[in-house]
Amino acid sequence: xxxDRLSLSTVPISPFFDKTALxxxxxxxxxxxxxxxLITNWHVATAKHAQSGMHLLKGAARPNMFRCHxxxxxxxxxxxxxxxxxxxxxxxxxxxxxxxxxTSPIDIVAIPxxxxxxxxxxxxxxxxxxxxxxxxxxxxxxxxxxxYPFGSRPPAFPVWKRGSIASEPDLVKLTGGYYLVDTxxxxxxxxxxAILRSWSDHVMESNxxxxxxxxxxxxxxxxxxxxxxxxxxxxxxxxxxxxxYIDEIIDGGRLDPG
Numbered sequence: 491x492x493x494d495r496l497s498l499s500t501v502p503i504s505p506f507f508d509k510t511a512l513x514x515x516x517x518x519x520x521x522x523x524x525x526x527x528l529i530t531n532w533h534v535a536t537a538k539h540a541q542s543g544m545h546l547l548k549g550a551a552r553p554n555m556f557r558c559h560x561x562x563x564x565x566x567x568x569x570x571x572x573x574x575x576x577x578x579x580x581x582x583x584x585x586x587x588x589x590x591x592x593t594s595p596i597d598i599v600a601i602p603x604x605x606x607x608x609x610x611x612x613x614x615x616x617x618x619x620x621x622x623x624x625x626x627x628x629x630x631x632x633x634x635x636x637x638y639p640f641g642s643r644p645p646a647f648p649v650w651k652r653g654s655i656a657s658e659p660d661l662v663k664l665t666g667g668y669y670l671v672d673t674x675x676x677x678x679x680x681x682x683x684a685i686l687r688s689w690s691d692h693v694m695e696s697n698x699x700x701x702x703x704x705x706x707x708x709x710x711x712x713x714x715x716x717x718x719x720x721x722x723x724x725x726x727x728x729x730x731x732x733x734x735y736i737d738e739i740i741d742g743g744r745l746d747p748g
Contacts, residue, residue: 493564493565493566493567493647495564495615495620496617496620496621496636496683496685496708497636497647497648497650498561498564498613498615499518499519499561499615499616499617499620499683500516500517500518500617500636500637500638500648500682500683501516501517501518501519501528501558501559501560502514502516502517502558502559502569502638502641502642502646502648503515503516503517503530503534503556503557503558503559503642503681504556504557504558504559504571504641504642505534505537505553505555505556505557506553506554506555506556506557506573507551507552507553507554507555508554508555510551512537512547512551512552512553513547513677513678514638514641514642514677514678515530515531515534515638515678515679515680515681516530516636516637516638516648516678516679516680516681516682516714517529517530517534517556517558517681518530518617518636518681518682518683519603519614519615519616519617520600520616520617520618520736520740521614521616521618521619522618522736522737522740522741523740525602525603525605525740526602526603526605526608526614526616527586527600527601527602527603527740528556528558528574528600528601528603529598529599529600529601529617529681529683529713529736530556530598530599530601530680530681530713531597531598531599531680531681531713531715531716532587532591532595532596532597532598532599532746533546533597533680533715533716534553534599534680534681535553535576535583535585535599535601535746536552536583536746537550537551537552537553538552540595540596540597540715541595541719553576554575554576554577554581555573555574555575555576555577556573556574556576556601557571557572557573557574557642558571558572558573558574559571559572559642559646560572560608560611560612560613560614561612561613561615562611562612562613563613564613564615567645567647569612569644569645569646570611570612572608572611572612574601574603576601581748582745582748583745583746583747583748584601584602584745585599585600585601585745585746586599586600586601586602586739586740586742586743586744586745586746587599587739587744587745587746588735588738588739588742588744589738589739589742589744591744591746594667596667596731596735596739597713597715597729597731598713598715598731598735598736598739599739599746600736600739600740617683617710618710618733618736620708621683621685621708621709621710622708622709622710623686623688623692623707623708623709624694624695624696624709625686625688625692625693625694625695625707625708625709626693626694626695626697627655627659627686627695627709627711628655628659628693629655629656629657629658629659630654630655631654631655631686632652632653632654632686632687633652633653633654633655633669633671633673633684633685633686633711633730634650634651634652634653634684634685634686634687635650635651635653635671635673635675635679635682635683635684635685635714635728635730636648636649636650636651636682636683636685637649637651637675637678637679637680637681637682637714638678638679638682639651639675639676639677639678639679640678641678648682649679651673651674651675651679651682652673653671653672653673653728654671654672654673655669655670655671655672656669656670656671656672656727657669657670659711662732663732663734666729667731667732667735668712668715668729668730668731668732669684669711669712669729669730669732670718670727670728670729670730671684671714671727671728671729671730672726672727672728673726673728674726675714675716675717675726675728679714679716680714680715680716681713681714681715682713682714683710683712683713683714684710684711684712684713684714684730685708685709685710685711686708686709686710686711687706687707687708688706688707688708689706690703692707710733711730711732711733712730712731712732712733712735713730713731713733713736714728714729714730715728715729715730715731716728716729717729
């Protein structure tokens with residue numbers, strides 16, 4: 491069965507507060523210094539708006555556990571639902587946030603995973619190992635957002651939603667911290683990896699051209715977090731937070747104070 495490895499690497503997330511199901515989202519696995527993390531949006535973990543801090547769900551509901559559907563083995567479509575606590579018994583968050591969080595909102599969290607236990611039940615496919623090509627990132631390029639607009643029901647493979655980079659990439663870290671992406675999205679895609687994919691005549695970040703290769707070259711450029719509030723709904727402008735924030739969050743080791 492020929493399944494794209496990036497389709498296998500994404501993780502549909504079913505958030506729960508105890509036994510109460512909350513709106514679904516997307517995540518993906520990241521590897522840093524031999525440790526594994528689940529990456530998704532801060533607003534998915536907190537059920538709060540990243541900029542305003544306002545509650546997103548009725549009754550100020552928020553999750554304390556993610557039911558994550560990991561692929562069991564490469565080449566097959568079965569997934570294993572595994573419950574991952576995101577708050578401890580004292581209701582303290584277990585996820586990491588950016589060291590600068592508080593002065594400027596960064597809508598990303600990294601949740602440390604017990605890889606040894608998970609590997610007994612599932613196959614962990616870190617996106618940053620599968621999509622590490624040094625492709626050039628330029629305005630107007632196509633980008634794919636791999637998420638779950640229809641939820642985690644079987645076979646639980648992501649939709650590859652095409653968009654285009656709508657802002658100057660070199661200005662991302664100097665302005666809001668996210669790319670603007672021209673794409674329509676639906677609830678459930680929050681936390682999706684954003685992937686550049688080149689099939690032939692690849693343009694690399696060194697401005698060199700590489701002729702056709704046997705397989706496409708992929709590069710993860712960030713994490714999708716929904717539409718830009720300032721844009722009219724019909725504009726369909728989304729936000730992709732810069733990928734560099736993920737390693738900065740992990741290396742900073744700062745737990746969310748809650």
